[in-house]
Amino acid sequence: MNIRQIAKIAGVSPATVSLVLNDREGVGEATRQRVWQVLQEYGYTPPRRNARKKRSGLVRFIAYRNAGELVERNGDFIARVMEGVENAAHQMGYDLLVRSATRERLPEEIEACNGGDTDGVILLGTEFAPDQISLLKTLQVPCVVVDNALEHTLFDAVVMDNAQGAYMAVDALRELGHTRIGYLQSSLGISNFNQRSRGYHQAMQALGLAEHPGDILTLRPTLEGAYADASALLATREGRLPGAFFADNDTIALGALRAFKAAGYRIPQDISIIGFDNIAACQVAEPPLSTVHIYKQRMGRFAVERLVQQIRRPTGEYTKLLVGAKLILRGSTAPAAVQRT
Incomplete structure (x- = not known):
């Protein structure tokens, strides 16, 4: 049982389940109770890291929404990308915090990422607006963008071909x-x-x-x-x-x-x-x-792998990774x- 399946049963988004698991704000009390009820009923246990490994750090996944039509109405795509991110993050010893951000809230999320407890950021960039790039450049931690190549920028990105x-x-x-x-x-x-x-x-x-x-x-x-x-x-x-x-x-x-x-x-x-x-x-x-x-889970996994490379061995170089299609x-x-x- 994973976050995506729990979210489907509870009738909420995977991001909402993650907020509940991380005891974060942004979820109504009735919804929070419903999610916890499903978690308890199905005996959900978050994927565990190798017990011999120390906690490596915290990765934030920011689901950015601008117009909202694509992100909000394509939950299947986002859930599968997040599933790849979640599995890879825990396998590599990182805690995962999922956040959603509108255009207005993005500065607040960037500030939180620079607050000291975040080691790296994965940004869902499907609707990312080009005029927000200057704000993204204020990040003080490594960042990998998923689902938007951000062409003509030096940001790492994982996108479908x-x-x-x-x-x-x-x-x-x-x-x-x-x-x-x-x-x-x-x-x-x-x-x-x-x-x-x-x-x-x-x-x-x-x-x-x-x-x-x-x-x-x-x-x-x-x-x-x-x-x-x-x-x-x-x-x-x-x-x-x-x-x-x-x-x-x-x-x-x-x-x-x-x-x-x-x-x-x-x-x-x-x-x-x-x-x-x-x-x-x-x-x-x-x-x-x-x-x-589209190999959605693979995109999420590749994003985490690239982010961890940047966290552990920063080079100042950037990579645009194209994931093939069938x-x-x-x-x-x-x-x-x-x-x-």
């Missing part, structure tokens, strides 16, 4: 015989989506596929938002849709899939769709969603030859 993942998706659709491949693009511009956009356009050019501006549909990166935006676009659109789409993430893909079906399109007979992230909802969608799988084809994709039959 977004561009290659998008390239793989487009190439897979081409291998299925599709020559007109559209793009379900997020209306929210973050580092991950920008890199996936680059991968899509690079793949289209390298594979000799013509791009049509009208085949790029800009949708909000939430299930309800993507569905509403796609429905509105379909209601006013003239002409035939592409036979296939690559989406910036699974949530956008699932919202668009629902809108396409409501408009009378068959998936995958009329339209093939590939998403990105491999969230749990992909397998229960109708049809199951093809996607680019394509998973399910029922939302089909060869172009069987479409519109």
Whole structure:
């Protein structure tokens, strides 16, 4: 039994469970009691370090939220990254403290990290705003950013290979015989989506596929938002849709899939769709969603390993680590030859 499983049973986030375990503020009393009840009922014991090792120190995991749409609505991704962080931290002899920080609260969290009891920081940077980098530079302890490369900075980062993942998706659709491949693009511009956009356009050019501006549909990166935006676009659109789409993430893909079906399109007979992230909802969608799988736990583990290197043997150097992706084809994709039959 781990933090992610406890959080699911209690109906809270993994960050909330960590706050309760560490006896930290930010959790209501009713929620705190519910979490403790689940912990006691399932006999949860935090992973133990090797008894022969002395405590090495404290690592803080800061889950940063800016707009909040991606972090708050993608709990599966965060939980699995945190699971990798938690396991690796304890294996290497470090206590782990999980904190959440909005844009307004980040200065307070940075100050706390510089207070003397923190040996290093792992920052969930999915929504990290570029104009906050100057604040991040005031950290007096090593820091590794997860899920944002923070390009053109000297911060260590562990990120998924977004561009290659998008390239793989487009190439897979081409291998299925599709020559007109559209793009379900997020209306929210973050580092991950920008890199996936680059991968899509690079793949289209390298594979000799013509791009049509009208085949790029800009949708909000939430299930309800993507569905509403796609429905509105379909209601006013003239002409035939592409036979296939690559989406910036699974949530956008699932919202668009629902809108396409409501408009009378068959998936995958009329339209093939590939998403990105491999969230749990992909397998229960109708049809199951093809996607680019991300090794989330591995990202968390690599972040801890790099952070510990910086804590124990600081060199002043920085590393940007790309974690590879894997394509998973399910029922939302089909060869172009069987479409519109």
